[in-house]
Amino acid sequence: MSEILSVRGAKKSYGAVVALRGADLSVTWGEVHAICGDNGAGKSTFIKLISGVETADEGEIAVKGAVSRFSNPREALAAGIATIHQDLGLAPRMSIYQNVFMGSELERRRFGIKVLDRKAMIEEARGYLGQLNSTLEDMTAPVENLSGGQRQAVAICRALRWKAEIIIMDEPTAALGVRETEQVLKLIRTLRSNGVTVILISHNMKDVVAVADRVTIFSGGRSVESHSTDGLDADALSHLIITSATT
Template identity: 75%
Template sequence: MSLTDAAAAPGLATSEALRVRGATKTYGAVEALRGADLTVRRGTVHAVCGDNGAGKSTLIKLISGVEAPDGGEISVDGRPVHFADPHAALAAGIATIHQDLGLAPRMAIYQNIFMGSELTRRILGVPVLRRRAMIARSAEFLAQLNSAITDMTVPVDTLSGGQRQAVAICRALRWKAETIIMDEPTAALGVRETAQVLALIRRLREQGVTVILISHNMADVVAVADSVTILRAGRTVLERATEGLDADSLSHLILFVGAEAA
């Protein structure tokens, strides 16, 4: 029995939002993934951890459709999928919020939320933006996250780091994402803003959204994640519930579990 199978967490939801089995990816002579596995259960927060070079970024690129695996299988809702690009992943309900958030800082909040999917109507055959509708819908999305932001017309560059994360999440919700990948969402944030982002993640889980969290901050992981996958040298060495773990014990697992096989 593998470590992944042996550590299946009791008490978690049984339906799988996402499953990766035996994923491999090579860049020239570098084996970035050498048979990585990942099981993410619907409506939970699942963290992916590992040292630099463990394969986290490559695994996320495969799941988000940025790159195709050389081998292995990815399944969404129990069905095998093959993503040609990020739009295909988004169509399957998977949105990725990268560390830089991908926001246009000088554009208004509502413009960022509806970027690429603007609401329009036709007047005398000419498409016209439905500005009021987008402002109203943006306010609804932010209200779902219990955000205190009330003015949807202010530029994003006037917001705090935590508030910008909220805008990026709302854009994913606008695309009807059922699974949101968050890459280092609290990097470079202060204590207060980090708390805001962790509250956003908890709020997503409350609403049934599945979150895949990539983080080097073990305190953040044990604070919000239901389960964790640990990668080492391109392989999954452990997948288990976070129950009973603190930041120090999780760091120990990352450093030592599977080290002899690397």
């Protein structure tokens, strides 16, 4: 089976506003799959359906061949889907390792009483960051002291901690400078080489062609076309998005 995620005919309205009119997505194991399209095209709404933040009015989601219906993000996580939202959902004052283990802390017994296993969490957090080839050393450093790219790495480590097989990233480079953007693209490539499937929402065509294997274009609440990024440059992709919006 080459498909890890398949969505067919997803529809979602908010009162009178139709956000999705019928969107499909087919994601292959281990690929980086970008979702592009104009503002209001329905990309974030679509991601909310896959990540359990919202439920679809119609349509079918299958993960690893099993039809799934998530009522909350925990159910999506249990199915192996973790979403990194644009705000990253980190606690800035807390340390790197505390952020990685937030809500799933490791414990040990001391004189028969459960206590947090700080040492194990620090070691494990270091392991996840190592998998991302991160240069961060001090796991007790507060996240507020980190750069945008480093924060993204911490958010990814949290997804790895949950054993996510699919990591969805909504605009991961939108607020970043050139060097940090490069760092995040490197993180995405490292995830792919570790066998993690990535779904990337981005308005940055250069990032998309640099890192994605495939791109699906959304327009007016529908998925209109899907292409390999082989031989596609940023200008050609922009052109596809513009022409798909007018057809």
